[in-house]
Amino acid sequence: MLTTLKRIVDEVNRQPVLEKALERVAQLAKQTMQTECCSIYLADHDNRHYLLMATDGLSPNSVGSVAIGFDEGLVGLVGEKEEPVNVANARFHPRFLITPQVKEDAYNSFLGAPIIHQRQVVGVISVQHSTQSFFDESKVAFLVTLAAQLGSAIAHAEARDALDRAEHPELKSRARSLKGVAGSSGIAFGHAYVIQPHISFADIVPRRTHNIGREIVRFKQAVKKTQQELKVLSVKMSSILPSDTSAIFDVYHYMLNDDTLGERVQEQIHSGWNAATALKIVIEELCSEFSQMEDSYIRERVTDIRDIGQRVLINIIKKELSKRPIPDKVVLVAEEVTASMLAEIPREQLQGICSVRGSNNSHAAILARALGIPAILGLEDLPLTNLDGRETIIDGYSGQVFFNPDSVISKEYQVLLVEEQELEELVQSIADKPAETKDGTQVSLAINTGLAADFEVVRGIDADGIGLYRTEIPFMVRNCFPSESEQCALYQKALDAYPGKSINMRTLDVGGDKPLPYFPIEEDNPFLGWRGIRMTLDHPEILLVQVRAMLKANIDRGNLQILLPMITSVQEVDECLRLIKQAHAELEEELQRTLVKPKVGVMLEVPAAIYQIGLLSKKVDFFSVGTNDLTQYLLAVDRNNARVANLYTYYHPGVLEALKFIANQCHKFNTPVSICGEMAGEPIGLLILMSLGYRKFSMSAQNLLKAKWILRHISLSDIADLQHKVSFETDPEAIKLIVSEKLDQLGLGGFIRAGK
Ligand code: PEP
Numbered sequence: 001m002l003t004t005l006k007r008i009v010d011e012v013n014r015q016p017v018l019e020k021a022l023e024r025v026a027q028l029a030k031q032t033m034q035t036e037c038c039s040i041y042l043a044d045h046d047n048r049h050y051l052l053m054a055t056d057g058l059s060p061n062s063v064g065s066v067a068i069g070f071d072e073g074l075v076g077l078v079g080e081k082e083e084p085v086n087v088a089n090a091r092f093h094p095r096f097l098i099t100p101q102v103k104e105d106a107y108n109s110f111l112g113a114p115i116i117h118q119r120q121v122v123g124v125i126s127v128q129h130s131t132q133s134f135f136d137e138s139k140v141a142f143l144v145t146l147a148a149q150l151g152s153a154i155a156h157a158e159a160r161d162a163l164d165r166a167e168h169p170e171l172k173s174r175a176r177s178l179k180g181v182a183g184s185s186g187i188a189f190g191h192a193y194v195i196q197p198h199i200s201f202a203d204i205v206p207r208r209t210h211n212i213g214r215e216i217v218r219f220k221q222a223v224k225k226t227q228q229e230l231k232v233l234s235v236k237m238s239s240i241l242p243s244d245t246s247a248i249f250d251v252y253h254y255m256l257n258d259d260t261l262g263e264r265v266q267e268q269i270h271s272g273w274n275a276a277t278a279l280k281i282v283i284e285e286l287c288s289e290f291s292q293m294e295d296s297y298i299r300e301r302v303t304d305i306r307d308i309g310q311r312v313l314i315n316i317i318k319k320e321l322s323k324r325p326i327p328d329k330v331v332l333v334a335e336e337v338t339a340s341m342l343a344e345i346p347r348e349q350l351q352g353i354c355s356v357r358g359s360n361n362s363h364a365a366i367l368a369r370a371l372g373i374p375a376i377l378g379l380e381d382l383p384l385t386n387l388d389g390r391e392t393i394i395d396g397y398s399g400q401v402f403f404n405p406d407s408v409i410s411k412e413y414q415v416l417l418v419e420e421q422e423l424e425e426l427v428q429s430i431a432d433k434p435a436e437t438k439d440g441t442q443v444s445l446a447i448n449t450g451l452a453a454d455f456e457v458v459r460g461i462d463a464d465g466i467g468l469y470r471t472e473i474p475f476m477v478r479n480c481f482p483s484e485s486e487q488c489a490l491y492q493k494a495l496d497a498y499p500g501k502s503i504n505m506r507t508l509d510v511g512g513d514k515p516l517p518y519f520p521i522e523e524d525n526p527f528l529g530w531r532g533i534r535m536t537l538d539h540p541e542i543l544l545v546q547v548r549a550m551l552k553a554n555i556d557r558g559n560l561q562i563l564l565p566m567i568t569s570v571q572e573v574d575e576c577l578r579l580i581k582q583a584h585a586e587l588e589e590e591l592q593r594t595l596v597k598p599k600v601g602v603m604l605e606v607p608a609a610i611y612q613i614g615l616l617s618k619k620v621d622f623f624s625v626g627t628n629d630l631t632q633y634l635l636a637v638d639r640n641n642a643r644v645a646n647l648y649t650y651y652h653p654g655v656l657e658a659l660k661f662i663a664n665q666c667h668k669f670n671t672p673v674s675i676c677g678e679m680a681g682e683p684i685g686l687l688i689l690m691s692l693g694y695r696k697f698s699m700s701a702q703n704l705l706k707a708k709w710i711l712r713h714i715s716l717s718d719i720a721d722l723q724h725k726v727s728f729e730t731d732p733e734a735i736k737l738i739v740s741e742k743l744d745q746l747g748l749g750g751f752i753r754a755g756k
């Protein structure tokens, strides 16, 4: 049963045309369930109906033309109830809808199951039979399992289909955009530039071609290149491996030389597939033929066929990728966007970011915000192999991305972009004005930074220092741990960005979604694992070198403050203070001079720490609230997981209560506190935090001027009742609405949506 299920779902993934894929599913499901009819309907939410997309058993002429309203018929009932509906005689059911075109007179029993993706009913799959009896439990279980698996496969196929239709305007488009999680606000126009470090057959989305000659050349060149690589490899290996093992390379050579592979691939190209797809089809066929052979030796050759196919595939794709120039305006597209990928593309060319993985507070999103680049993450249905070079528009407010947009969409977004630029110019006009409210309350606005390129952005901005310097970013874009002197040079730059103003340098906070390429950490729950201070306390040699570099950089500057991430217990702080003291003493002795003792602070981001504010305040000089992690840990929602992005919110009453508690505790124990999580950079968050009594914030450079503008256009009296008002609400969306309305009343609505 499992293998049948897998085969059916694979069919959807393999077929380039959605209609064809669904047709195969209907056929296979009907066969497997030994029933007389299987049909698939897809939801059209704009028109509020289900459209019959495929059937094996109803009239083929009704496909694409029969639509059943969301509140009509048994199909509509399945969607409404969001559960299977099993009826022995459909004709006697009050919801039975007479639809003569489908010609279903022969059938009596009906079983339908909803196809659900990301909480939304995207379709219904039904089976029908002439006997008047309920479908038995095993059939219901099978259909429900199949429908559950089809949800994401159909969403993927629809996304692919929408992209193909955008390329061929003569085809009617069902969906015009893909939706992900908005990670960094703003509008961007550019051309998709896909970076795909590892490519395999599973990533190949079938693509057709009109240029058969070019695809044949591409395939032949890839085979030649693979043969050359194998020759080099076999010479290298023959000195290391016994001769019978290195003979495998002869087999590989034979396979590549053998005309069958070449001929079969070329046949597929002639039938209209591009080189990569043709190769995928042939390799899959060969593997399936070989795995059915009696002879075990031949059966085992399946691995070799896959390996050789993989090598040729890489050369086909590499050739395509290496030839392409970096577009003038790049929208970077990747499975998971990393700091080093961002570093590869010249800043002035990088316009936007799309990532399959990640969510609104992943570190990739934070980097994008630091650079002021719109970003969309969690685009789980994005077919990567299909996108390179496409014209792209990103809406970093709503999380929508448009590939090959039509002229209406382009014009709409051009207008929004102009309005956004006007807003940007407007906020620039207050760049050198103080951060204070209309009634003169002083607010401290510092910057969050970490990217070396950041300092360019940061330099022109009048800020109260750096509230959070994420030191791990420079560690992530290297091939090994940076040396003490390399670190020292970097830290000097950070300290020089704002002479005389405090720079909060956080000790290494790797782990979670910030892996070091040269220090792999494999964990089931990385955000609950060996992260931040937990790792560096286990490796004091890393922490000591870092602290020494910070202290050295601080010589003749004196504006360093050290910030400790992921603190959970007082003992961790004691241990860190001991190591900082040790580094300080060693350096003083080495350099034979007195060094300033920097202030030390603790990040409040692990919930346990907020209940120890009294104890911790006796040990350290200040606190900084990391709302990104605090929210993640309070709500038990992975900040990096797009599936639960709708649950990740700073505006949950529990999070707001914790923030109120922190403000009160810090006041009680007379210890300065600031907010360095991304919440402070959001207009809604800023207003709420101000109403809770916070007056010190640190945020990405992109948000700082907007925050200053907002502060300069509000009085404390405007927000005096905000905390009280939101305290009655239990729904984060209702809380956001209250604050959004307040922003609108104050004429500041342009900061929370695209356009003015
Ligand atoms: C936070 O957790 O809020 C924070 C500022 O740190 P990071 O986002 O780097 O984890």
Ligand code: MG
Pocket: 565, 605, 626, 628, 629
């Ligand atoms: Mg954190």
